[in-house]
Amino acid sequence: MNKYSVSRLAVKNAVARLGLTNVQAPNALIKYAQGSSFVWSLESTSGNQAVYDNYNERVRLVIAENGTVLDVFPIDFALQTPSNLSxxxxxxxxxxxxxxxxxxxxxxxxxxxxxxxxxxxxxxxxxxxxxxxxxxxxxxxxxxxxxxxxxxxxxxxxxxxxxxxxxxxxxxxxxxxxxx
The missing domain is CATH 1.10.287 (Helix Hairpins)
Incomplete structure (x- = not known):
């Protein structure tokens, strides 16, 4: 099993987007990362990153090459937020x-x-x-x-x-x- 770490931004976004507490978020994000499936790669100036989906928990994660969870969204985040798209x-x-x-x-x-x-x-x-x-x-x-x-x-x-x-x-x- 891969070893994951969690960025502060990911914790902040998990609290805001998923309704987790600051205490719950790091462990929950690691659990989500361990149960996720690769979706696509992202080219980034700060190194390789990839998008992973955890279908059971209905979350999408952005994970860096070194195993750091950088961001988290509900799996259909863009489709849920009316202000994002028409x-x-x-x-x-x-x-x-x-x-x-x-x-x-x-x-x-x-x-x-x-x-x-x-x-x-x-x-x-x-x-x-x-x-x-x-x-x-x-x-x-x-x-x-x-x-x-x-x-x-x-x-x-x-x-x-x-x-x-x-x-x-x-x-x-x-x-x-x-x-x-």
């Missing part, structure tokens, strides 16, 4: 965000389906080889075992790929919930 801009932003998330989710789902299909094809090949091993002679068994070892390694990699894609798809679906 209604047309808010609706446009909401729609474009929704469309982008749906497109990313669909692309990830397609990749997951392809990985799932490849995994099951490899599993089928493994089952066929194991069936052939039952009646194989000693010489044939060595070749079949070698092929079986290769297929099992491929299957493990495919399983890890499909699990990662399923996790990514789930995170995108969670991010999409506020826009539906």
């Amino acid at each position: 209604e047309d801009v808010r609706q446009s932003l909401k729609e474009s965000t929704k469309e982008t998330l749906i497109a990313k989710r669909d692309e990830t789902h397609r990749k997951w389906c392809e990985a799932e299909l490849a995994f099951h094809e490899t599993s089928y090949e493994i089952a066929k080889l194991r069936l052939e091993l039952i009646d194989a002679s000693t010489g044939e068994a060595a070749a079949l075992n070698s092929r079986l070892a290769d297929l099992c390694a491929d299957n493990k990699r495919l399983h890890e790929d499909r699990s990662a894609l399923r996790k990514e798809r789930t995170e995108l679906e969670r991010a999409l919930v506020p826009y539906i």
